[in-house]
Amino acid sequence: MKFHTLKVIALDKPIKEATTITFDVPSELYNAFNYAPGQHLIIKFMVNGEEARRSYSLNSCPFKEEPLQVTVKRVKDGLVSNFVNDQLKVGDELEVMIPQGRFHAAIEEDAYKTYFLFAAGSGITPIISILKSVLLASPQSAVNLFYGNANQDTIIFKEELETLVKNYPERLTIVHTLSDPKVWTTWETWKGRKGRIDAEAVEWFITNHPPIAQTTEYYICGPGAMNTGIRKTLQELGVPRELIHIEQFGADTSEESNNIKAVDSIVSVSLNGENYKLTVPKGKTILQSLKEANLNPPYSCESGVCATCVAKVKNGKAEMKACMALEDEDIAKGMILTCQSLPTTDELSIEF
Amino acid sequence: MDTKRKMPVLPVEAYTSQEWFDKEQEIIFGNAWQFAGLVEDIKDPGDYITVQCGLQNIVVVKGRDQRIRAFHNLCRHRGTQLLRAVGKKQKALTCPYHDWTYDLSGQLISVPEKEKEFPDLEIDKICLHKASVDIWRGMLWVHPKPNAEAITKWFDGCWERLGPHDPNRLIEYPDSVYEKVINANWKIIAENYIDVYHLSHLHSNTLQMYDHANAEYGFVGDHYLFWEPLSKDYHENLDKLLPFKRIKEMTEEYIGAYVPWLFPNVGLSETEATWSVFHAIPLAPDKTKVIVRTKMEEMTDWEYYKKGIKSYASWHGIMGGDTKYGNEDSDDPMASGDFMAEDVYACEQQQKSLKNPLFSIAATAKHGESTVRTFQGIVERWMSNSIKEG
Numbered sequence: 161m162k163f164h165t166l167k168v169i170a171l172d173k174p175i176k177e178a179t180t181i182t183f184d185v186p187s188e189l190y191n192a193f194n195y196a197p198g199q200h201l202i203i204k205f206m207v208n209g210e211e212a213r214r215s216y217s218l219n220s221c222p223f224k225e226e227p228l229q230v231t232v233k234r235v236k237d238g239l240v241s242n243f244v245n246d247q248l249k250v251g252d253e254l255e256v257m258i259p260q261g262r263f264h265a266a267i268e269e270d271a272y273k274t275y276f277l278f279a280a281g282s283g284i285t286p287i288i289s290i291l292k293s294v295l296l297a298s299p300q301s302a303v304n305l306f307y308g309n310a311n312q313d314t315i316i317f318k319e320e321l322e323t324l325v326k327n328y329p330e331r332l333t334i335v336h337t338l339s340d341p342k343v344w345t346t347w348e349t350w351k352g353r354k355g356r357i358d359a360e361a362v363e364w365f366i367t368n369h370p371p372i373a374q375t376t377e378y379y380i381c382g383p384g385a386m387n388t389g390i391r392k393t394l395q396e397l398g399v400p401r402e403l404i405h406i407e408q409f410g411a412d413t414s415e416e417s418n419n420i421k422a423v424d425s426i427v428s429v430s431l432n433g434e435n436y437k438l439t440v441p442k443g444k445t446i447l448q449s450l451k452e453a454n455l456n457p458p459y460s461c462e463s464g465v466c467a468t469c470v471a472k473v474k475n476g477k478a479e480m481k482a483c484m485a486l487e488d489e490d491i492a493k494g495m496i497l498t499c500q501s502l503p504t505t506d507e508l509s510i511e512f
Numbered sequence: 513m514d515t516k517r518k519m520p521v522l523p524v525e526a527y528t529s530q531e532w533f534d535k536e537q538e539i540i541f542g543n544a545w546q547f548a549g550l551v552e553d554i555k556d557p558g559d560y561i562t563v564q565c566g567l568q569n570i571v572v573v574k575g576r577d578q579r580i581r582a583f584h585n586l587c588r589h590r591g592t593q594l595l596r597a598v599g600k601k602q603k604a605l606t607c608p609y610h611d612w613t614y615d616l617s618g619q620l621i622s623v624p625e626k627e628k629e630f631p632d633l634e635i636d637k638i639c640l641h642k643a644s645v646d647i648w649r650g651m652l653w654v655h656p657k658p659n660a661e662a663i664t665k666w667f668d669g670c671w672e673r674l675g676p677h678d679p680n681r682l683i684e685y686p687d688s689v690y691e692k693v694i695n696a697n698w699k700i701i702a703e704n705y706i707d708v709y710h711l712s713h714l715h716s717n718t719l720q721m722y723d724h725a726n727a728e729y730g731f732v733g734d735h736y737l738f739w740e741p742l743s744k745d746y747h748e749n750l751d752k753l754l755p756f757k758r759i760k761e762m763t764e765e766y767i768g769a770y771v772p773w774l775f776p777n778v779g780l781s782e783t784e785a786t787w788s789v790f791h792a793i794p795l796a797p798d799k800t801k802v803i804v805r806t807k808m809e810e811m812t813d814w815e816y817y818k819k820g821i822k823s824y825a826s827w828h829g830i831m832g833g834d835t836k837y838g839n840e841d842s843d844d845p846m847a848s849g850d851f852m853a854e855d856v857y858a859c860e861q862q863q864k865s866l867k868n869p870l871f872s873i874a875a876t877a878k879h880g881e882s883t884v885r886t887f888q889g890i891v892e893r894w895m896s897n898s899i900k901e902g
Contacts, residue, residue: 272646272664300664370578374646375662397577398617 163204163255164189169227171250174316178233178282179245180219183256185228195222195259197267197293198286198379198407201230202461204255207243214240215463215484217286217381217407218259219317223267223297228259231316233282261465261484263407265290265379273301274371278357278390280308280382284316286407287381295328302331304369308357308382311342312350333369337361357386362393381407384482385419408464408482420479425503428475430511431455440503446471446478446510447498457498458512464500471498476508520873521888527697528866533797540776540894541566545666547778547791548572548645548652550805551680554580558602558616562595564793565656570643571595572654573605575616582645582654583618588638605640614640650679651789667774669732673739675770675782676761682787682807690804694856696863698777698794699891701802704859705771705779705790706736706887709880714858718851720831721746721753722769729883734775734890736883741768742784745830752826756785756819757809775890785809798863804852 170182185193200217216230232244263286265275275294279287284307294301309315315336325332337357341350355361378399380390387406394404422442429436429450440449447469450457460468467485473494480500483491496510517524526532548563549572560573562585569585571594587594587607594607594614604621605614613622618640623630644660646653649671653663660666694701704710711724720743727740746753747767762784770782779790788806795801811819845853865871876885 270662270665272662366578372647374580376579394577398575398579398615399577400617 163257164192165253166228166256168248168250168252168254171248174231174320175233175314175318177245177314178231178316179248180229180231181244181248181254183228183254192258193228195228196264197222197289198264198405199259199261200286200465201228201259202257202463202465203230205240205243207239210239212240213462215261215461215465217261217289219285219288221289221292221296223293231282231285233316257461261407263379263381263405263484265293265377265405267293267297269298271298271301271375272373273298273375273377274373275301275303276366276369276371276376276378277303277305278307278362278378278380278382278386279305280357280386281310281314282316283381283383283407285381287379288317288321290379291332292324295324295331300373302372303333304365304371305332305334306337306357306361306365307334308337308339308386310340311338313342335365335369357382358389359393362390363397366394366397376403378404379407380404384408408484420481420502421504422479422502423504423506425476425505426507427503428507428509429455429471430474430509431457432512440508443502445481445499446496446501446503446508450498459499462499464497467497469498471496471510471512474509474511476503476505478503478505478508478510517872519888520876521885522699522892524866524871526891527699527863528797530797533794535895536891537566537794540891541794542568542656543894544776545644545646545653545655545660545663547774547789548654550684550789550807551647551650551652552684553598553652556601559598559600560595560602560605561598561652563654565643565654568643568656569593570654570656571605571640572645572652573602573616580645580647580652581617582643583640584643584656586641587612588620588640589623594640618642649674667735670735670737670772670774673732673737673770674772674780675759675787676763676766677759677782677787678761679787679807682759683810684805684807688806690806690852691801692856693795693799693801694859695798696800696859697797698792698800699888700859700862701792701800702773702777702779703884703887704855706738706773706883707881708738708883709877710858714854715851718849718854731883731886731890734894736773736775736887738771738773739768740771749826749830750784753823753830754785754819755823757811757815758784759787759809773887 166183166185168181169184172180174180195218200215202213202215205212205214216232218228219231220226220229232241234245235241275290277287277291287305291303291305294303321334325334335353337353337355338350339356341354343349378394380387387408391404391406395401424442425440427438427440427446429438436455438449438453440446447457447459458468460466464480464482465484473496478496478501480497482500483497485497486495519527542565546563546565549561553561554572554574557574557576560571563570563572570582571585572580572582574580585594587609589607589610589612592607592609594605604616611624612620615621620635620638623633623635626633642658644655644657646663648663648667708727708729711719723741723743727738729736729738767784771780773779777792781788781790786806786808788804791803793801793803845857
């Protein structure tokens with residue numbers, strides 16, 4: 161996979177702690193940078209002389225004449241997210257791969273569908289792209305969005321969503337829920353729903369916003385635990401699994417990795433016909449350690465999306481911070497993305 | 513085929529013979545989206561209704577995910593009808609014969625004495641036969657085929673020619689359903705509904721609140737669409753004459769009556785004060801059950817009463833008129849002052865005459881009955897296309 165150089169032509173702040181990057185795509189790359197709503201970009205950053213790759217969902221809408229946009233929310237101690245929010249400048253150039261990802265909605269003009277969208281925090285980015293695409297390009301279809309945030313100040317695209325509800329009152333319904341609403345704000349007290357998008361909330365949402373068009377699809381984007389929780393509830397209510405689409409946050413979410421009980425581990429690796437043994441220190445990914453040992457492992461996005469770095473666990477255990485490239489069945493077979501994997505046993509044996 | 517006696521496009525036997533009737537059931541009613549009820553008929557998960565689509569009976573049930581599913585009402589075991597009529601809040605669907613049980617998504621979940629009687633049966637591979645179901649304009653529609661074309665495609669071009677009403681919002685008052693078995697073929701009833709020529713004649717004193725001379729009508733696909741303005745007197749005194757509360761969306765811009773016939777057997781009547789769906793269910797070549805359900809603005813009993821009194825008191829003074837044939841016999845439908853009774857009478861009389869050896873149609877009106885000829889042409893096309901394909 162190739163990186164292309166794209167220029168940053170605008171930087172905006174949808175909320176205080178997030179930045180929307182707008183890219184200029186040169187005309188010769190227009191076709192290559194076509195995308196389906198829900199897909200993401202893998203971007204290479206140089207931060208303090210160090211290379212870091214991240215994947216960010218496109219929040220722009222491919223059915224609108226608008227430039228490519230991604231939105232980066234600041235994560236505590238996040239290397240790239242702090243760089244984007246504090247140091248990136250209009251006119252800077254970034255190395256960007258063409259849009260990719262299996263999480264995307266097929267939009268058909270003739271379709272008569274109801275889309276149920278679930279998002280938490282910056283998980284709104286691919287979801288708003290799907291939402292705008294349905295409203296613009298599938299005129300008989302409707303959207304019900306359930307959007308969770310910590311408090312009033314973290315609702316990304318709040319105004320844009322409000323405008324969309326005004327413009328499409330019969331086709332768009334949005335319910336916000338805040339897990340920790342601010343009691344004192346200068347402008348209003350929160351009268352909306354409180355709490356996280358848990359099982360009870362999902363059932364409440366579905367029951368109170370039943371579909372009109374009976375062909376339905378479900379798109380979920382948020383932290384891993386929320387995603388699997390929503391999917392579980394939907395399936396218990398009788399939604400067939402194949403209608404449920406999930407996207408997990410990129411590797412920039414420290415929340416996920418915090419839950420992994422990583423340990424120092426002696427890792428045996430079978431790679432390019434050779435066998436190696438090395439120590440992977442606690443908290444470091446297997447891929448990072450292999451790169452530092454100059455063993456030349458295969459990799460590309462370093463974001464858990466492209467599956468170039470996939471390996472199979474023969475012995476021991478490792479857990480992934482994020483994984484968008486493997487199905488549950490693959491994971492059950494012992495497949496891991498080494499760029500996201502932290503060993504959780506003292507010894508681990510893997511094969512590329 | 514009897515070439516002498518046409519209606520004027522379809523042969524007379526299309527309205528009288530059992531053979532024609534059975535073929536229509538299979539070819540038309542087995543291949544079209546059918547009206548199944550109003551959205552509120554299945555409110556909660558586990559609520560279901562059953563609908564006859566030609567020769568096939570369909571169950572429409574709401575799942576816990578609020579999605580509506582449709583299945584053929586036929587147990588996969590030995591074909592027994594699974595459910596009767598209507599039901600509320602079922603947890604599962606159980607066949608009365610041997611208690612085979614399916615979940616709300618049609619999946620077989622239990623078979624009594626499975627280990628002993630069906631040791632090799634793979635329960636998870638057995639599901640009820642699926643049909644299609646969707647919601648359109650506040651109504652439930654079913655199609656016996658599992659992958660029917662989208663309901664919006666079936667009604668392509670219709671929505672924008674209908675009234676501004678939002679049927680979901682309107683209220684159906686208890687005991688307001690009209691139900692009657694009419695002794696006439698379903699097509700006679702459809703043709704009566706779309707016959708523009710008869711409006712000023714049969715209904716000269718019952719539908720005089722509309723200006724029939726300025727009606728606009730025509731076909732969109734196989735569906736008939738009709739709109740007519742209010743008559744001048746009625747329009748000018750609308751507030752006094754309206755029998756019920758005016759429909760909120762019925763602003764001056766939209767005012768008029770929207771009265772389409774949706775192929776094959778559903779009429780709508782969307783007016784300034786009511787929204788009705790007229791469902792003609794074929795029972796036999798010469799028998800059709802008509803069910804009319806009406807919704808209106810929400811009103812308290814007192815508002816309803818007041819409006820009725822005011823309208824009644826004003827009606828004669830402003831609109832004048834009497835019944836078609838005076839008031840001498842209260843049992844005479846032509847003296848009833850009820851346009852439905854007038855139509856039923858006309859339909860039943862026409863059906864009777866089809867048996868008369870002297871029956872023939874001398875001519876049909878160039879404009880006002882062109883709709884009847886077009887409708888018959890559509891039925892003819894459906895029947896001949898499918899016979900060729902079959």
